[in-house]
Amino acid sequence: MAVSGDPDEPKIPHRRLARARERNRIGRAAAGYLRTLPLWQQFRFLARVGWLANEAGHTIRSYSDEPRALEELKERATVPSSGYDIHHIVEKTPAYRDGFSREMIESPDNKVLVPRYKHWEITAWYAKRNGKFGGLSPREALRNATWRRRVEIGLSAFREHGVLR
Amino acid sequence: MTVKKRSELSVDQIIRRFIDLSLTQHEAVLYLETRPYNRAYLKIKGLAEELEARPGDQRHVLVDLFDHPNPQVRLSAAIYAHPLFPGPAIKVVQSIIDAKRHPQEAEARTVLDYLINGPLEPE
Known part of the structure; x- marks a missing residue:
């Protein structure tokens, strides 16, 4: 499990989960958490979540987009x-x-x-x-x-x- | 096991069910599963109506859930306690938005709009 000591950080398993349902849940949780972090901590978090960042990095990062016109x-x-x-x-x-x-x-x-x-x-x-x-x-x-x-x-x-x- | 009717439940039992159903909604939101969410929605609404129908309008007990650790429980409590405690209920919802609590933040915005502006006006 990826752990930084922050109690709000979602627990990301080190191994890729077999079920898409679980991968999507964790991906969304990671994306939701990433939004609460300053930029420099976002990079550190993504570096810690291995398979998830490789598989869904763009999707996780896009969740932090600011609202647009x-x-x-x-x-x-x-x-x-x-x-x-x-x-x-x-x-x-x-x-x-x-x-x-x-x-x-x-x-x-x-x-x-x-x-x-x-x-x-x-x-x-x-x-x-x-x-x-x-x-x-x-x-x-x-x-x-x-x-x-x-x-x-x-x-x-x-x-x-x-x-x- | 016999399932009690809502009218036969004590207020404490109603609150326990309210919490359990809100936690069911939380789980449903984590997985974007709308059917269990909607089933729980109707049951939560029914529990709130039961509290309202009790002598003295027992919805005030929902205020005790305003600092529950789960944001979905807090959101549900705020929705149904709002008629009695509009200011505190709105503060609870706003705090979920301000904390960017995933996954309730967006839902909290919808709830806030509803609490402040009421239901959607018909066309």
Whole structure:
């Protein structure tokens, strides 16, 4: 286990774990911890976590990105980048289901580049019940909603996850 | 083993279940598993409603969880104690955000927005 003496540091096994579910959990925990460290300690931490840094270094580091302006997020979506995913501001599948056009859904205006772990967390957020949405999940609450409302909620999700300034 | 109805539980038993379910949510958030999270959400809500229905509105006991070591427990307690203790509940949520507590930080931002601004306005 990688240990620095900091009680908040996640325990990273020295050997690569067999199950992706566990590797992803540890990767996200490492990314969350890295964000709390000053830059010089980030390098030290990554040097200690061996296999994890080799396998998911870009993804872990991208989690520490500062929030960006919307236009910058859209522009970055035009070029793939390690540790980042292209994300639709208005979720694709529900939008198709509710009859919105491919032109709107796949428009560059609807795509942003986000850190991979934050992409996963935002996707999960859409499925989690939430008092803000009357106890429904955001995805359920947006059924039959206008495009404008979907964009509003999508951008709000980005702000809450530290992606959008 | 007979499972007691919520109405048959003591306040202490309700709080213990509240904590256990919040810890279930914490585990679910670690693995991004939304089904167990949502099942626990409904049960936690039910426990809070039971506390509210008790004589004297027993939701005030949730304040004791404001310094629980687990951030998901603190977050759940803040949500349901907020109607009685809005200021302290908001402070609890803000402290999770300020500490950048993974993985609750983003959820805490959503909760803070909800506590301050209420539910989403209909279109």
